[in-house]
Amino acid sequence: MEIVIRLCGTPDELARFDLRAWLAIQTPDAVQSPPVPDLPQQVEDYLAQAPSTDRTREHVHTFLAHMLADPRTQYDFGRSQGTQRGEPPYVQLRHTGKQRVGAYARVRPRGYINFRLPPSEADGYAHARAAELSTTENPYGVNLTLNSGDAVDDALELAAKARLRAARQ
Structure with missing residues (x-):
């Protein structure tokens, strides 16, 4: 995408024109990134002690x-058979x-x-991939890594x- 802004006027008019202020007025709020809300303290604590990069x-x-x-x-902590020392993975x-199915995301x-x-829902997403399901009982068919x-x-x-x-289920 290319945006071209052409300013015309006398040297005096151009010197008084504040392009940054004009752009701020012209930029809709939807284009600006919304602030990231806070997490519940229990989730913050869990993430802080888990090994990962900043x-x-x-x-x-x-x-x-x-x-x-x-x-x-809503959130909860899940456990699997491979959990070490009882920590939620x-x-x-x-x-x-009403809960008719398990978590929609882990x-x-x-x-x-x-x-x-x-697995077909991964199509069209650059960062998602279809899971290699070993059984038809595993409902988690799309995987993604948060790396960007x-x-x-x-x-x-x-x-x-x-x-x-x-x-809906």
Whole structure:
């Protein structure tokens, strides 16, 4: 994309013109990034003690903060058989309300997310991939790694799809 701004006027008029102020007025609020909401303290504490890079922790924080700011989402900590010392290996995101299915997303502190979506839903997303499901009983068919801002954007879209599916089931 190319934006060209052509200013015409006398040297005196051009000297008085404040381009930065004009651009700020012309820029809609929707274009500016919204602030990242705070996470519940329990989630902050969990992420702080989990091993990951600062950049990964920032991407995980951004994703979880945006998801948990939505009142239709609640969280819990999930456990699996491979858990060491009883620590929860992931944050589960669930649709608020009657629970007919499990979590629609499982977020690990190292930035890995499993979405409760069919593998075909990964199509068209640069950062998502279809899971190699070993059994048909595993409903988490889309995986994503939060390794960039673009990956966070893909994750937010996939999470919205997964939440909608969970709400309908």
